[in-house]
Amino acid sequence: MAEADTPFNRMLAEIYRFIQLECIPAEPEVEENDEIPPPLVRRMGELGLFGHSIPREHGGGGLGTEELARVNMVVSQAAPAFRARFGGNTGIATESLIVDGTPEQKARYLPRMATGELTGCFALTEPEAGSDATALRTSARREGDDYVLNGSKCFITNAPIAGLFTVFARTDPDARGADGVTAFLVERGTPGLATGPAYRKMGQHGSPVGEVHLQDCRVPASAIVGGVPGVGFRTAMKTLNKQRINLAGLCVGPALRLIDEMRRRSASRVQSGQPIGQFQLVQQLIADSITEAHAARALVLQTARKRDRGEDVTMEASMCKLFASEMCGRVADRAVQLFGGSGYIAGNIAEQMYRDVRLFRLYEGTSQIHQLNIAKQLGRLPFDHPDFNMQLEPQA
Numbered sequence: 001m002a003e004a005d006t007p008f009n010r011m012l013a014e015i016y017r018f019i020q021l022e023c024i025p026a027e028p029e030v031e032e033n034d035e036i037p038p039p040l041v042r043r044m045g046e047l048g049l050f051g052h053s054i055p056r057e058h059g060g061g062g063l064g065t066e067e068l069a070r071v072n073m074v075v076s077q078a079a080p081a082f083r084a085r086f087g088g089n090t091g092i093a094t095e096s097l098i099v100d101g102t103p104e105q106k107a108r109y110l111p112r113m114a115t116g117e118l119t120g121c122f123a124l125t126e127p128e129a130g131s132d133a134t135a136l137r138t139s140a141r142r143e144g145d146d147y148v149l150n151g152s153k154c155f156i157t158n159a160p161i162a163g164l165f166t167v168f169a170r171t172d173p174d175a176r177g178a179d180g181v182t183a184f185l186v187e188r189g190t191p192g193l194a195t196g197p198a199y200r201k202m203g204q205h206g207s208p209v210g211e212v213h214l215q216d217c218r219v220p221a222s223a224i225v226g227g228v229p230g231v232g233f234r235t236a237m238k239t240l241n242k243q244r245i246n247l248a249g250l251c252v253g254p255a256l257r258l259i260d261e262m263r264r265r266s267a268s269r270v271q272s273g274q275p276i277g278q279f280q281l282v283q284q285l286i287a288d289s290i291t292e293a294h295a296a297r298a299l300v301l302q303t304a305r306k307r308d309r310g311e312d313v314t315m316e317a318s319m320c321k322l323f324a325s326e327m328c329g330r331v332a333d334r335a336v337q338l339f340g341g342s343g344y345i346a347g348n349i350a351e352q353m354y355r356d357v358r359l360f361r362l363y364e365g366t367s368q369i370h371q372l373n374i375a376k377q378l379g380r381l382p383f384d385h386p387d388f389n390m391q392l393e394p395q396a
Ligand SMILES: Cc1cc2nc3c(=O)[nH]c(=O)nc-3n(C[C@H](O)[C@H](O)[C@H](O)COP(=O)(O)OP(=O)(O)OC[C@H]3O[C@@H](n4cnc5c(N)ncnc54)[C@H](O)[C@@H]3O)c2cc1C
Pocket: 121, 122, 123, 124, 125, 129, 130, 131, 132, 154, 155, 156, 157, 158, 201, 209, 359, 362, 363, 364, 365, 366, 367, 368, 369, 372
């Protein structure tokens, strides 16, 4: 059935063309140079990709969760580094501001982030605080009307190129865990803020990730997100909750792309006198992959709709992130298998995606952290909860 002719579907079709005709052909160049070509970054801005999740009154597209999920499933059909270029601005790097920022902070930053003029990053992780981000040690000491930040952040996406840093620091040295953590907006150029070079990584070449160092970095109290100290961890969790659905959508695109590549290869590669796609064991690799990709897509869209209705999706968001990222890893592994030796050689799409998608199971909560969260959230639900009880028939 053809998609309805709506403004959203027209926009999605335009993004699809951009991905297919401009991004995918540029993949080898990005892999080689470790950079998204500036003309493509400009095109991303023209297409509104930097601002999809930013409210319309601040220059963004104001997309809902389901719409954003659908965009993510399209943009991630190209190498994930393309999406990472604008993904912070339409994800974790703006969400703290959108949910908890003051009107002045939103007006100052969001319009420039929506166009891509200003790139943001979300600086939570530290060398000693990864899965347990509440262990963060970066400090923010109050001095008059200012705060003085000291500490280091690691593995921060877009840190080497960002103009705005959402930095999580402890304002109450006596508080433990999530208490006493505050989110600050720190602009590049602020004395005391420095970034390291981009790491050399396993995959996602073209997506710069690096460290952020804060040494006696002085910012005014007005740099606190929302103006309220001590609630930064809650802000971070609100941001990450939404991002889990985004990320799960981003795992669907590479799987669909690889399934397409597997189909083509299985039709063209001949062994024992027939296309390998004639072998049932090869068919199984594709059948399992498409089944799992559809299951992930359905779960992501169902969860996104539930969130758009204003319902709590804390558990489902973790389920999406866990299932979709693990699914994507399995599909990439099968793609390498189907391509045989060629799938292990640099320049092959299965080889590249296998490395690129490995990250999805690690960041924004490892699979283990999401398993724990799902179990915790499920434990809070009453046994007769309509979504999760085990009754096959409704009770009379
Ligand atoms: C390329 C890249 C980009 C990133 N971008 C960002 C970013 O933009 N901003 C940001 O703040 N962070 C970012 N991160 C950091 C990322 O979110 C962390 O790497 C991730 O949360 C895991 O933390 P860790 O690396 O310290 O691993 P650890 O927490 O040390 O975990 C190591 C292993 O122990 C397991 N483990 C840990 N705790 C538990 C537990 N309680 N129960 C069971 N198992 C456990 C983990 O699942 C994992 O297998 C990025 C990381 C990478 C690699």
